[in-house]
Amino acid sequence: MAGFGDYLRAARVGAGLTMEQLAELSGVSARAISDMERGHSRAPQTRTLNALAGGLGVDAGMLREVAQGQRNSGAGRPRTCELPRLVGDFVGRTQELEFLRQMAGGEPDGPAPVVVVHGQAGLGKTSLAVRIADELAGEFPDGRFYLDLRGTDPEPMAVGEALLRLLKAMEVSPRRIAESDEERSSQLRAVLRDRRCLLVLDNAGNEAQLRPILPGDGSGFTVITSRRVLGGLEGVQRIALEPLAPGESAALLRGIAEQAALPEAGQAVDAVARLCGHLPLALRIAGTRLATRPNWSAEHLKERLADADRRLAVLEAGDLGVAAAFALSHAQLSNGARALFRRLAHVPGVDFAPPIAAVLTGESDVVDGLDELVELGLLQTEGFDRYRFHDLIRLFAEQRLRTEEAAGIRVATAKSMVDWLLETAIVAGRWFEPAYGSLPEGWTGLIPLATLDEAGDWLRDETGNWIGALRIVAADGRHQLVVDVAEAMHWYSDRTVRHAHWFEVYSLSRAAAAHLPDRHQEVTHINYLSWAATHCLRRPDLGGDIAMEGHRIAGDLGDVKEQGWALRYAGDAWRNDGQYPRALDAYREACRLADSIDDHDAYVQLRPGIAMLLSVMGRHDEAIAEAAAALREIEARPVAPRPALSARTCAYAIGARALADAGRWAEALREAEQALPMAAEFGYAGYLGELHLTMGRARAALGPAELARPDLTRAVELLAAGSFRNNEELARRTLAELDAAA
Known part of the structure; x- marks a missing residue:
């Protein structure tokens, strides 16, 4: 069959048309027609062929057949810009x-x-x-x-x-x-x-x-x-583009290596995928190494990858390598961005904000450098104004840090970051302490900590980093600094009681305090650890044992204050463990000890706790009277504003709960509504959840029941963030009963 250009020219001449006339009839430019006839362009697409056929008055199917024949006649000839070979085991996306x-x-x-x-x-x-x-x-x-x-x-x-x-x-x-x-x-x-x-x-x-x-x-x-x-x-x-999902990563590994497809390899394959950061290149290299080594198992590959110092070396196969791929991007960085990149390897947490980068580099403006790293895919954005490394890129940054900076510089840089993090953490944490409650005079830190909310936001956002810094100084034996940081977190920790990391924080401070000459600090931090075990780990059995250890040491030291606090924390543990009479005895003895030494802050915290326990024990009238007495004591004693707010909110919430349990619904609703602004000011989800639960129960009983739904729904949300397990269950049960009755 003649070439398409020849066929088109013959058809045009046979129709008695010039190029310009065919262009006018078909809507295809004369220049395009000339290119096609002289073979200077590829055969046109279908719509162009249809237009030419209409202008020529010939069968469009025949014209397309001729064009297709020209396409096929080119098969086997070398061509540029061919697509690369398709990946056969492509997954996801x-x-x-x-x-x-x-x-x-x-x-x-x-x-x-x-x-x-x-x-x-x-x-x-x-x-x-x-x-x-x-x-x-x-x-x-x-x-x-x-x-x-x-x-x-x-x-x-x-x-x-x-x-x-x-x-x-x-x-x-x-x-x-x-x-x-x-x-x-x-x-x-x-x-x-x-x-x-x-x-x-x-x-x-x-x-x-x-x-x-x-x-x-x-x-x-x-x-x-x-x-x-x-x-x-x-x-x-x-x-x-993001890394693969865990299931997709495992599927890719199973598609490459037979060992990964074995039924018993499931957990090891999941671990390999995680150690590869779910990065397709790393997964492909890991899978290839496994497939080409029949004697290896997925478990063996996991063990080799588990060594962070060797992981990038393991992720090399032939001319492929994860580190080599990262190095191509790294080579395009400016000198300043290279220094920033390697020093960010010091960051102890998963993500970070620009001020940490500023501390590491000594530069006040690091945004351009961070943007450069993001632009080249060496850093990821995480929400607003936060950044994070992919796990394997972090390892690459650590390699560059060891290669490009002397050991002394690395140590000095890390120390400046750790000191800054912990200094800022102490300042932020003390906002919640009754003895401080404000910014230190002359504070010139990089972080705006002018309000309680700003302090709380920083502590929350940088949790992984200040706790990571705390681990570092604990390992370095800087014991007093560990204790100072943990002490500054004492009141703040009450706002985030569900976070298990408090057990680690107070474990570190307890161990650090044991190395210090002042054993009174050790008792204090043993008591804090008891609180964390009971409320954060939800291990009241452990919390009770720790508290009684603190009580014993405090007794040996003649420290009446910490004896009282130890009994208070033991009472909390036993109450959560269902040992109500034992808890009540502990609370009352702790209250007596606090009163005997005029520890007013402890005393006003304990009285609502006694009311709470009486309510739990079903002694509602006694609980109502105890809550009212607690409110009178709070007003009569010289208590710092924030402990007073905490105790007052707690007393109102417990009193309202006891009124509800006693069936005095109107009084319970009124008491809870009165306490709601106090709970909002204090900012603890547990108090707010308790009050919304009481309001919801009261509205459900007083009717119409549908008015109770918003309060009960809110109670479930709030109580899920606290340690009030029984209250959360009650809120869910009451809401379910409301749904069933609807």
Whole structure:
């Protein structure tokens, strides 16, 4: 069969038409017709063939058959910009693939859609782009073209070279390809406007490299991959690629290595996936190492990866390596960003805010450096104004730190960060202490801690970092600093009682206090540890044993105050363990000891606790009277404002609960409503939840019952964050009864 160009020319001449006349009849430009007849362009897409057939008055099917024959006749000839080999064991990316499918449907008269797939090295950006190009083969009859722009090379591909390769791949005659980049860019857009092509522009370096290559209008589709966000590109869609989900990671490993598919390998495979950070490149290397070593098991691979110092070395196979992939991005950093990158390896927590980076570098403005790391995929954003490393990139940063900085500098940098974190933690924690409750005079820290809320927000956001710093100084034997930090957290910890990390904090401070000459500090922190065991770990049996150890040591020291507090914490433990009479005796003895030495803060905290226990024991009238007596004592004694607020809120909440338990619903509702603003001011979820529970129960009893639903729903939310397990169960049960009656 004659070539398509010859066939088109013969058909045009046979119809007695000039190129210009056929252009007018078909709507296809005379220049495009000339290119097709001379063989200087590929056979056109279907809509162009239909238009030409209509202008010529010939059968469109025959014209398409001739064009298809020309396409097929090119089989086996070397061509540029062919797609890479498809990955056979591709897993996951369901949502991303669906998004790309939806984006692929461009309109001929509108801008050709462009999607940027970006993210750190090793996420499988290229595999995703090639996968979608393969899936959409039938939708792009004029070709699918792949070009590696070498954006991570020291010398990325020049724009002119990229344009030349694409134009040649689209069979534009080399004699007709323009000399200047600007003219080549126009040529490429003109070709793409008349064709339905899919472009994969892989490993893009920057916006300037891409702009001349991108199509204008047309029904084609372009997928760009880059380690950079390429935020300067206008009118494009973006996919920020993330690591695989755990199940997908395990599936990839099982698809590569037979050992990973064994039924008994499940837990080890999950661990390998986690140690690989669910990064496709790391998973593929790990799977390949396992598959090529028949004597290895998944458990053996897990053990090799478990050594953090050796993990990146294990994740190398042939010419593939996770560290090598990261190094390509690292090489593009400015000197300042390199220093920032390696020093961020000192951060002890999972994520961090810019002030920690400022402390590590000694620079006041680190935002540009952080943005540079994010842009190159070496750092991830985490919510607003926070950052984190991927686990494997953190290991790479640690390698760079050991390689590029002397040991003395590393030690000094780490110490400055740790000291800053713990100094700030002490200042923030003391906002909640009755003896402080404000910012120290002359405070000039990097963090705005001008209010109680700002202090609480910082302590919450940087929990992993100040606790990580606390571990470091504990290991270094800086015992008094450990105790000072834990002491500063005493009142703040009541606001976050459900957090298990308090047991670790007070374990460290108890151990540190045991090394100090003042044994009274040791007793204090033993008591704090008892509280953490009972309320945070929910181990009242352990909490009671620890408290009685503190009681014994306090007795040996003649420390009446800490004896009383030890009994209070023992009472808490026994109450939570269901040992009510024993708890009541402990509370009453603790109350007597506190009163005997005028420890008013302890005394007013204990009286509501006695009322609570009486209520739990079903002695409602006694509980109501005890709560009222507690309120009178709070007003009569010289108590610091915050302990007074805590005790007052607690007394009201317990009194209201006892009234409700006694069936005095109207009084219970009134008491709870009166206490609600106090509980909101104190800010503890347990008190608020208790009050909403009482209000909900009262409204359900007084009717109409539907008015109780908001309070009960709120009570469930709040009590789930505290240590009041029985109250949470009661709130859920009451809400379920309300639903059943509806």
